[in-house]
Amino acid sequence: MSDDRPIPENLVRRTPLPTSVSRPVVTPIMPSVVYASDCPDELDAQYEGRVKGFTYAREGHPNAEVLAQKIDALEGAEGGLILGSGMAAVTAALMGCLKAGDHVLGGDQLYGRSLRLMGTDLPRFGIATSLADPTDAAAFARAIRPETRMVLVELVSNPTLRVADIPGIAAICKERGVLLAVDSTFSTPRAFRPFEHGADIVIHSVTKLLAGHSDVTLGYVAAKDPALRKAIYDFAVTTGLTPSPFDCWLAERGLMTFHLRYDRAEENAKALADHLAGLPGVRRVLYPLRADHPDHNRASGLLGARGGNMLSFEVEGGRAGANALTRAMRDLPFAPTLGDIATILSHSASSSHRALSHEARAALGISEGFFRISVGVEDIGLLKRDFAAGVAAARAAAG
Numbered sequence: 222m223s224d225d226r227p228i229p230e231n232l233v234r235r236t237p238l239p240t241s242v243s244r245p246v247v248t249p250i251m252p253s254v255v256y257a258s259d260c261p262d263e264l265d266a267q268y269e270g271r272v273k274g275f276t277y278a279r280e281g282h283p284n285a286e287v288l289a290q291k292i293d294a295l296e297g298a299e300g301g302l303i304l305g306s307g308m309a310a311v312t313a314a315l316m317g318c319l320k321a322g323d324h325v326l327g328g329d330q331l332y333g334r335s336l337r338l339m340g341t342d343l344p345r346f347g348i349a350t351s352l353a354d355p356t357d358a359a360a361f362a363r364a365i366r367p368e369t370r371m372v373l374v375e376l377v378s379n380p381t382l383r384v385a386d387i388p389g390i391a392a393i394c395k396e397r398g399v400l401l402a403v404d405s406t407f408s409t410p411r412a413f414r415p416f417e418h419g420a421d422i423v424i425h426s427v428t429k430l431l432a433g434h435s436d437v438t439l440g441y442v443a444a445k446d447p448a449l450r451k452a453i454y455d456f457a458v459t460t461g462l463t464p465s466p467f468d469c470w471l472a473e474r475g476l477m478t479f480h481l482r483y484d485r486a487e488e489n490a491k492a493l494a495d496h497l498a499g500l501p502g503v504r505r506v507l508y509p510l511r512a513d514h515p516d517h518n519r520a521s522g523l524l525g526a527r528g529g530n531m532l533s534f535e536v537e538g539g540r541a542g543a544n545a546l547t548r549a550m551r552d553l554p555f556a557p558t559l560g561d562i563a564t565i566l567s568h569s570a571s572s573s574h575r576a577l578s579h580e581a582r583a584a585l586g587i588s589e590g591f592f593r594i595s596v597g598v599e600d601i602g603l604l605k606r607d608f609a610a611g612v613a614a615a616r617a618a619a620g
């Protein structure tokens with residue numbers, strides 16, 4: 222009878238790892254939700270911060286910490302936190318630091334879900350919000366109220382790639398005692414380090430360029446002031462914005478090539494912007510370092526030669542032209558994201574900005590023929606050929 226067969230002792234009890242004088246070269250993935258301690262005294266010591274130890278994965282785990290330390294090094298930050306998404310990072314930064322009665326002022330071209338958090342969710346908790354144009358520091362100054370506690374801006378906006386006057390805004394924030402939070406997803410620490418320009422909080426969607434392969438959803442938030450850091454951490458742990466160890470591991474692997482991918486993608490973006498500008502059927506090209514960009518001077522001042530991998534352009538032919546362009550470029554993913562190793566094309570009117578009225582989109586300069594490109598690391602010759610074919614198809618459809 223099978224009942225007679227003893228169950229080996231080590232079957233259900235966890236086995237210690239085999240001994241080895243050598244170590245793994247690659248960071249191990251540690252999915253453990255809990256960490257065992259020797260005794261209650263040791264657990265006390267851990268909770269009281271006298272010794273370092275993990276306890277429960279929602280409160281922190283090794284893969285998140287390894288990743289956080291690498292992004293900290295890139296940003297010149299300390300004690301950054303990895304969370305389950307870029308939006309988790311935005312939410313923790315705002316809700317961890319603000320209280321009912323506070324006001325938060327945002328840039329008027331923030332990421333769509335950040336706008337929704339500000340416009341719909343924060344007001345439900347008694348936090349007032351408003352928006353102003355971050356390319357105009359004087360307009361920003363006028364929008365600050367006595368109860369303004371925080372400003373949230375992005376340096377490079379989506380999808381028109383306007384460049385915010387962060388030094389101007391930082392000076393106003395300092396003078397008025399307002400916290401400055403910068404969502405630096407588009408510019409990345411390769412181009413711009415917000416802490417060097419007066420930011421108090423830096424936020425990233427690690428999902429995008431930092432991880433770089435469109436296979437993880439993660440966020441990062443760091444604060445200069447340890448008290449804010451703790452407030453953000455406690456909010457994130459309480460609300461469970463925890464990242465998965467496997468995602469952190471994938472992102473660590475992606476991050477190792479971030480600088481190489483970024484440099485190559487940026488070089489491609491510069492060349493592709495100039496190529497597009499020379500194609501018949503292209504109405505305009507938006508790239509921060511081009512002389513015809515509305516914020517060209519500020520972009521050069523703040524970014525130097527680091528124009529980034531994002532560019533936008535507009536073709537003739539309205540929606541019919543846009544449909545013809547994406548159909549003619551089937552090898553290139555038409556999808557609403559950015560920062561992938563490969564080039565990705567997105568159409569703001571049907572995705573990120575679809576909730577806006579036609580007039581509101583027109584005011585931002587987003588027509589049916591407006592596309593955003595997240596340029597990848599492909600051979601530039603291939604990209605030039607693909608886009609020449611796409612633009613020609615749009616032009617033909619325009620008639």
Ligand SMILES: *Cc1c(COP(=O)(O)O)cnc(C)c1O
Nearest residue numbers: 306307308332404406426428439
């Ligand atoms: C994508 C993005 C976010 C949100 O990040 P997720 O990882 O998708 O939650 C926030 N801000 C900016 C600027 C983004 O591009």
